[in-house]
Amino acid sequence: MQFKFSQYQYQTDAADAVCDVFDGQPLQDGVSYIRDTGIRRPTSPALQPAQDAFDIPELRPVQEMLGHFDADDDTGYRNADLLLDGERLLANIKNVQRRQNLTESPKLYTDPAGAVELDVEMETGTGKTFVYTKTMFELNRRYGWSKFIVVVPSIAIREGVAKSLDMTGDYFYTSGRDGNEGYGKKLHSFIYDSSNLNRLDEFAQSSDIQVMVINMQAFNTSMKENGRSRDARIIFSERDDFGSRRPIDVISASHPIMILDEPQKMGGKATQAGIRLFKPLFTLNYSATHKIKHDLVYALDALDAYNQRLVKRIEVKGFELNNMRGTDGYLYLQDVIVSKNRAPQARIEYKKLSSAGKVVTTSGLFDEGDDVYTASGGLEAYRDGWRIAPDGIVPDGLEPGRTGYVRFMNGETLGKGRIMNDGSEADMRRVQIRETILSHLHKEEHLWARGIKCLSLFFIDEVAKYRQYDDDGEPLNGEYADMFEQEYDRCVHDFVENRLDDGSGYLDWLRTTHGRYVHKGYFSIDKHGHSIDSKVKRGSEDSDDISAYDLILKNKERLLSFDEPTRFIFSHSALREGWDNPNVFQICTLKHSDNEVGKRQEVGRGLRLCVNREGVRQDRNLLSDADFLDVNLLTVIASESYERFAESLQKDIETDLRERPIVINDAFFAKTCVPADKLGPEYAGLGDVSFSKDEARDIVYALTVDRLIDRDGKLTDKYKEERFGKDAVELLPEPLRKKVPAIRLVLDSVVEGTTKVLIGNALKRKVHGNPLNANWQKKEFQELWRRINHKYAYTVSFDDDELVKNAVKAIDERLVVSKLSYTVTRGIQKENASRNELADRTHFHRNDSYTGGLDVDASNGVRYDLLGEIAQAATITRRCAARILKSIRPDRFLMFRDNPEQFIARVGRLIVQEKANMVVDHICYDRIEGGYDSSIFTKGGNNRDEAEGYQASKCVQDWVFPDGRIESDFAKDLDNAAEVAVYAKLPRGFQIPTPVGNYAPDWAVAFRDDSGLKHLFFVAETKGSLESFDLRGIENSKIACAKRLFNQLDLADGTRYEQATTYQTLLDEVKALQ
Structure with missing residues (x-):
């Protein structure tokens, strides 16, 4: 199967946005220069080949592809100089920004050497690589520029870019210009390799489009001129094997155009310093989340991509464990917090006994000497030594090569991001695997008739949980692989039994599958051929294991074929960046949810639109809107509650949305509020100023009549000259004129780009203090x-015999102790997205929820002083507690095994209630x-x-x-x-x-x-x-x-x-x- 590529308008718009910045630059194709061919060692005439020794007919196509490379030819080709001055470039940029409805740049952004820097914002899954490949062809067609260097943040992305450049070659040659006509050229790409410097000569000598791809790690290391690394010595030194030349001089002589893919992941100063050494003509930055802003010429953010149907819709399945046991002593160190004014603190997640007698998971800040047992409400599992030791909160880096950790008085240590004593983890992972399989089967049945292969992707953080090896090196299932096969066979059996055969053949095919053959692991491989954990360098989330990415990319097309039985994929979380298969419909991360990986990154591997068995993308050109949303649906099986995941995901999306030019209309004023402290002391009497719908309508009327805004709701040049002057004020009703200072402040903030700082949501005004009046x-x-x-103070007395009698009756009749269960909640993105919905966290809506049971042993080896715990919970004597427990029904006493903590809390509560009923008549107050x-x-x-x-x-x-x-x-x-x-x-x-x-x-x-x-x-x-x-x-x-x-x-x-x-x-x- 091969991918079929289509032309989309946004791809053309993005390429045009970059190219139009240079409008007025003349076409100069093939600017030549005399390149440095280096010093060549003389060789014996006997060893020199005949002149036509390399004129072999079979090799001519290869020689043509390499651009007729001739080591003795000193002709080189470079990018023509940029002839436009800064004023013309800025004018072009503003024209592009107005066309794209972007905020206009106040100045031209350049690097310290004067090279222009442009930003292109594109949402994950919309094909940045394809877009900047098309942009390279367009820049070559319009202006003749042909030398490009693509810088990427990781080996995963480097390998993916190289694969994409290879796959799209024929498409751009034949039809990539407008969908019908191609460019009639191919670009020649290679990955920079310091051990193969001769490829740099081909890069310099060829007049064809040349693209060098380099990953950040090699880039930053190589750019340290005085560094000790091998790469640094090679790129900056005169090499005998490279004709006594410096490789950096050969590259920079071509004045390449630099393309930075995901620049926010590359670090700032080292990358920028390195770019300058290449003497770039200009730099293009492509990312979904730019941290350092330059001149933005095109933007397709998450909101645009979803509303334009360029990415999949997201569905979330979240989980909550109900009636948790407090017997395991669960702890999770979320963070070690360092501040200037106090000692380090630890944010720890733990279990706590609520006042209602339920065990819940919560988190809090702990100082040195704080006791988890006390914070937990007295859960027995935390009793022995779980107090933070002196100097026991250690921040990141305080000990060389070690992340932050906490040390307890019992000698145990807990590292940041690590979990200890999680008795419910195995239960949770089994539920996640089960729900992933169920989602897969329902989705697969639906896609079967459309010829779309359905894939599910599991990310794990430890290979041994999926694959192990015996003494002879033979592979064995790990815990997760066993869980998967058990759950798959059970789910398939139930699915087939509960379905009516629709004649599609899907159920017949499904009956022939077996859990053992439908899953496969993609991991790093050691020298023995064994799967191992991918190594991650400090400060990174991704592995640099080339072999693992080769395996993933090599099998990308095969996994989309129905001839390949693999439908469920297990991979290491450090290899996440390598996965961009369009037919991933379920993503499940089998690890504790943490803050290290953002929710957008977690779902990003499954956002690409799917393809059918012919490689045709299932987009809006092919499907109706309803069918599109139905087919292109990504289900995320979260490792936390639906509410928590959806909240975090919406926050991530909203945070990264681009600023849109403000449209001044009724709705704009009606939803704004100017805080009193922004108006100045002379207007203190106004307080916080907001506007009713009628007032907003009157303000917009005045602005329109006085020609201070145009028909699109944008401020005119007249406003910038006159502001909200006398003529506009006189158009307002008299009662509204007292709010003119606030109106002017709002409008000025639009001009100055400070609206977010000055204007609050009128629906969310705060009450600051509430003094006595x-x-x-x-x-x-x-x-x-x-x-x-x-x-x-009160005194009270009551009869123990009566209390025992009443308490036993209440426990026998009303005691309920819950067994461990889980609730699955499913929610989905609304059909269209808005910024307000994301800000209010209402872009997702809950669909349904259901509860399932888990059959587990709750004891976990914790020993309880049952009489003491009951006596303490009910504030009675141990003797009284013993009399009550001896008298209750045996089946009620056995409930202790189902959930010890809940048994103690609820028995204590029932006793307290009976005691409360007795004391009212006997209480005396003083x-x-x-x-x-x-x-x-x-x-x-x-x-x-x-x-x-x-x-x-x-x-x-x-x-x-x-x-x-x-x-x-x-x-x-x-x-x-x-x-x-x-x-x-x-x-x-x-x-x-x-x-x-x-x-x-x-x-x-x-x-x-x-x-x-x-x-x-x-x-x-x-x-x-x-x-x-x-x-x-x-x-x-x-x-x-x-x-x-x-x-x-x-x-x-x-x-x-x-x-x-x-x-x-x-x-x-x-x-x-x-």
Whole structure:
């Protein structure tokens, strides 16, 4: 099978964008110069060949392909000089940018030697190599330039570029110019090799298009003139075997055009210094994510590529383990954080027992001396020695050649990016493999009739998990290979059994396959022919193993053939860059998700549009939009939850989107907000300024009538001269004119390119601080605060026999301990993408989810002090705990084996609930010394979105941040009620102690003296319908204790406590007390 190439408009646009920068440059084809042929050693006449010794007819095509290389001919060909001055080049660049709807460059970017630098932005999977190959042909056709050097960041990309240049040769020769007509030329490419310098003579002497490909590592090493490396000595020294010439002089004499593929991965100064030594005519930078910006002449970012249907749609399958065990002592060191003002800290992921009795995975910052056992909520697996040792947080590089790590008091060390004691990893990997196979089978059945081979790609970080060897060197399955074969055979059996035969032949074919023969590993190979882990140099994520990439590229076309049984591929994660097979439809990374590899990079290997068995790409020229999205669908089987993966992926995409020129219209002003601190002190009274839809419409009307914006919503030259002047102001309605300073600031920021800094989203304005206001000083509230601002202690007594009886009954009837399970959540990209959706993280939407079970042993060898743990959880004696456990049903006691931590937490909780039911009638409160300072209302400040709050009028603070709709409605009703004088949303710090935990009421309300109500001061609770498990049990007991404190004991000077779901309910209760 051979790939069939097609012409796309974006490819032509990208090539034209570069070429049009040089509009006005004359065509000069084949500029010759006398090249340095070097000093040749004399040879004996007897050893010299006859003049026609090399005139062999069979070799003539080869000689023609090499450009008639003649070692004795001193004629060389170089790129003609660039004759356009800087002013003309910048004018051309701006014309191109206007045509491409790009932000215009303020100046011409050049390197220190004066060579122009241009940027081309192209999304991963859209074919950068193809585009810059076409650009080379176009530059040659228009201007005669023929010498190019392509610099790439890794051996993986180098090998891929070389393969692409070879594959596209015939296409560009015959039809690559416009899809029908070709260039009638072929380019001659080679990979730079310091051991084969004679190829540089061919590069210099040929008048044909010559392309040298070099990877960054060789490039940067070679460019160190005083370096000790072999490459440096060769390229900068006069070599006897190279005619006493310096190779760098031979290359630079041609004034090559430099093409940098993925320049952001190449490091800055070393690469730039190296480029200057080549004396380039100019430099072209091709990337999806430019870090250093130059003159951008073409952009096709992730948003453009997806909306134009140039890449696959992405579907995500995310996983969450439910009812996790806390028995394994799982730890993952995410990072070691170094700052100037404090000692290093470790960000560690660990398991924690939640207040609801569930074990969850969380992360936090740890200092020297911090104890994981304490942070985990007392999980037994962390009890022995998991405290960070003195000087136990070691940053990267502090010890030569070693990344950061943490050392614990028990002597264990945990390296950055490493996992320890993950008892659920094997469960997770099996689920990922199973779900990848299921996705594959469904996709494969769908693609079968279209003649499209479906491939799935697994990335692993340790070859031994897939392939092992016995003592005789014979290959054996590793853990993942065994898992795969077991799951494949099971999934295929279930798939075939549950399908009706549609006559396509797919099910018959599927029955003949066996898990053993459908997967294959692609890894680095040692001298014995064994698969080994790919070596990665420090500071890199990719391997430089040429043999592994040769294997991947050599089999690229074969893997697309139905004659090849391999459909599932396992490869080392360090070889990720080498994979760009268009028919990868599933990608699964069988390793812990970390921050080292971005989510875009993780999905990037599968974004290319697929091809059928004839090599024809399945694009929008061939398929309807619905069929395109249906066929070109990449499923990512994540190693984390759907929400977390989708959030990170959208963040990655949004971060790398190009800046688009701002269109000034109604929507632009309606969604903007100018912070008060940007307006200056003279306009302090305005506060944060935003614009309603009507105001936005009036502003755009004024700008249009005064000709300050054009029909496309862009600022005109008149605006740049006059700004928002008197004529425009007079076109605004009078009430809007006070906002003119903000309008001018917004428009000026568009001109200056600082819009993002000055303008916030009106829907996400922040409340910075929420101080006490004048309502705090009202006599009604001061009297209310005097009555309730006390602290209390309680005493309580109850009968142990009654507690044991009630607790045993509750455990037998209500105890549920969950077994380990997993939930799969599937989400997919919306059909079209927008920047706002990416910013709001709403570009993906959830499709469905389902739950499966995992049959595992939960004990994991951890020993528990069961009586002590239950006694501590329920705050009872060990003797009482023993009586309860001895009396419960045996099947309930056996639940301990399913999930020990959850058993302890839930048994303890049931005992606490029964204890709570008993204590209310026997509790006694006493007032103790002390009260609360007013600062509890403002402690910690506020920095919350206005949209989350309600701007109140009778509250002691300007803003109320309610917990849900019921509280929001309650606050609004308090403001509108004529009977209410003042109220407060009580802070969490205002608490009443109870035997089942501290309790914080919601509201304090003071009614007006003239309201006609007998009881004027109330503490209120709004908890909706009170239907949750907590509110039926423990929370109900807390509320009952609070009610007893305020209503039955004479400790609160007559202040009443009531529950209410609405203000009307509270008012009815108040009137009932009359």
